[in-house]
Amino acid sequence: MPASAANNRPEDLTARLGVGAGAAQGEALLKALREVKNQIIGNKTKKLLYLHLGAVPKIVSVLAAAAASSSSDSGGISRGGDAAVIVQAAAAIGSFACGVEDGVRAVLDAGAVPHLTSILSHDDEKVVDAGARSLKMIFQSELAPKYDVLQEKNLNFILSLLDSDNENVTELAASIIAHSCETNEQQKALCDAGVLLRFVSLLGGSSNQKDGCLESIAAVIKNNPEVSSRFSCTGNGKALNALANLIQDRYPHTRLLACKCLIAVGHASPCYVEELQIKTKLVLVLVELLEEPGRVGNEAPFSLKTLIADDEELHKQALSVNAIEKLCSILQMSSVQARRLQGILLALAELCSKLEKCRCQLMSPQVLNLIVDALKHDCMDVRVAACDCIRNITRSLKNLSAGCLSSEAFIVRLVQLSHDPSTSVQIAALGALCNIVINCATRKSVLIKCGGVSQLVQLSKSMDSALRSRSVLALRNLMFLADITDKEFILKELTLCTLASLIYDSECSIQEQALALTSDLVDGCSQSVKHVLAEDSIILDAVMRQLQNASSIGVCIQGMFVLSNIAAGSESDKDTVMNYLVPPHTDSCIPSFTIKFLQSKDILLRVASLWCFVNLTDPASVGSSRRVARLQDAGIVLQLKSMLNDPCLDCKLRVRMILEQCMELETAQA
């Protein structure tokens, strides 16, 4: 084997690195460094190999020695030699840190940062460039140290970098700021120091410089209304105009970063990015960027989602520029990378959150199959995004009824995801299940058969309120229009004790769902009333207690529907409700909450309460006259008479119904 090839083996090269005895010197050291650098650039395998051989600390020690030697008073040739060694060492260090987390760790552990920082003030521009580029690689990693700009020396250091004429150095400053700026105070300190103004002036530079500045601007403005407003006012809108121009830059990455900046301004200080025209332009640019390869195409859907979030008008704009078609066509490509897939699904989920037109566009079997496939993806974030997408598509009653999402495998998969080790996935899967179980006996039956009910019941006892809330809602929706067998089955799994504890849950929203579940249990099903009265009326007691507590309007409405549904039953059921609403033998003849409910500003609460009295005064029931007399004594009939001109027609109609029934009973008695 030729000697030079043998000497270029990683083990041999590594042995020649370092300082002191055994290490190469001068030209030999330079050659070794250059060879290592050339071998590792773009080659992850080689990087890991050299890491394993311990090359990094050796190279850092070479850098440190050369930097120290270079800064001392020594002759021209020696300094030139040192500069060459520094450049190669810095380049190698930067390469180790590029895209390899272990490499970043090794570089940081070896103490490279202070040495690289020290060479930024070197006379030789090539040394400065090498140091700056290497540090930029390090600061692209989350592992890099953060500079707290609230400390004066750190701020001064960054400002000195930003003032440099060297683009690599100013880009480094931008990287450090983008990486380190986290708190509102830091953002303000940077803004006060004029950093944003400097960035705006640098936006005319090279593409890399523009990109670095844009990332930093976004970091300094993000979620900070004061800083964002000051930026937007800069130069009478010059800063915003500069960003608006950059969304049409020739480079896709620059266009994306400019969009992100404007989106950040729009969120932090909406008045500056209010015009529909600019937002529409942003939608158009981002939709075009969806088709870009690499990082730009991966990130574009996330930015699109952020831009249009909760904005129906922008959803329409996105629809008009065929956003859904583009997102679906990317979805249909083979081997879409996980990050991009997550972004696509989240963007689709956002688009389907409000507009029926968008939901209908996703109802093709091809697209649905792809979304369902994503439920099985290895990446947790993709599974969550797929569940969110399905949840929003199924906000459409029309789609639910179309039966496209009725395959057994699909529902079984969602139930499996409700067992996922990740709570986020569980919550997302429950969200989809909540909607899926509405309105289709087939889907309900599949869910029941695959053990979905016991899992929902289990999750309804979770410490996590989001899991409890969604599982109770799913059980409620399952109970809606379920047949008697299924109702009995669900209740048997749930148990009266668990149902009662859910009615008493600490969260009002869960109390409300549990009461609605109870109401759906009793609806149209006189057999189910016995459950509400079983075990010493544990459920009815819970309902009454919550009506008296009146923790929220929603709780009161659902509670009254429970009573109303019971009161539609037998004579004994009506008397039971009557005794709870107007307890016999009480001193006070005015029941506390029923009159309050009838006087509520909330229409649905008045309506729910009125239906209860409609049922209690049903002329066909034997005991209705007796109940009417008690309602009279309790002042409820008087309250009802005052509602004859209720502003809500539905309430007016029920009041008339009740009073006509009362009159009919009176006439019958007479």
Next chain:
Amino acid sequence: MPVRVVESSTPSQDSGLESRTGRPPPPSCSLLSAGRAFSGTQNVSSLQKDEAWKVNVRIQGIDLDNGYLCGTMEALNVPLADTPVVTFWEGELVDGNNFTFFTRKWEATPEDDIRHWSKFPSFAPLLRWKEQYFVNVGIDCGLTIAGFYYVCFSCSDGSINGFYYDPNSSPFQKLELKCIPGGCSGYTFSSYQLL
């Protein structure tokens, strides 16, 4: 509800009327709600014979924002069928926003629209129901669901009156349904919530 195809009816004309009526949206109506059931008859008489089918309807869902509702319709004594025939229908609420009085499809002309709507009292919620598919029989069962219903809903007692319209069927086949309270002695309510 499916009907037999019959030779009849006036040719359709397009008068080009396009304006909306500006009618305010109907008030909220607790009897027009998901889960509510109705029962009655549809008059399917033709020139050849008098006939009425017993009909049960259930509203399965309502989306007021989009003026959409859906449900099932069950026809009980259909001569051509061994069992009750169930169809799935979708409805449009004439709210002046999502849907207007003018149908603009299903071979219904504006004149047809006016002729039918004018048979109903003015203050009730108005709807169109269109059966979409058979749930429990095949499309070769000899019945057709090509037409649609003009429907008027009474908020006071939940009763429904309607007319089936199909240019190939007898005109003005009346649908009359009463609201089923749900309980053995009173009205029950159930609900779902979309997330």
